[in-house]
Amino acid sequence: MDDERKHLIWKRIGQRVRTLRRSQKMSVDALAVAVDVARNQIVRLEAGLGGTTVPRLVAIASALGVHIEDLVGGVADEATSERQSIIGFRGHGLTPDEAEKVLDYIEFLEHKREKR
DSSP states (O other): OOHHHHHHHHHHHHHHHHHHHHHTTOOHHHHHHHHTSOHHHHHHHHTTSOOOOHHHHHHHHHHHTSOHHHHHTTHHHHHHHHHHHHHHHHTTTOOHHHHHHHHHHHHHHHHHHHHO
């Protein structure tokens, strides 16, 4: 698996962790304490800047009151879809980083629309 795909997978997992944590009105600090990790590890995970171990994902899922499948289920397929979109944007002269930013902005707009 290449680095770009790994990044997209961890980004999706991090987004799920953040969404679940926020839906339960749990702070980053509270989740970090519940999982017995440093706050910055949760911040990095949610930002898609780093991965973690399977046992830690199980602990995070437990602290959030969900099954690990809720965190990781289908993320590889989502990453593949996002990667294909990035490849499509490259055809329009965008770098991979620029294409990812466009997709992040689209996702932001969709999330904003859902809140209305």
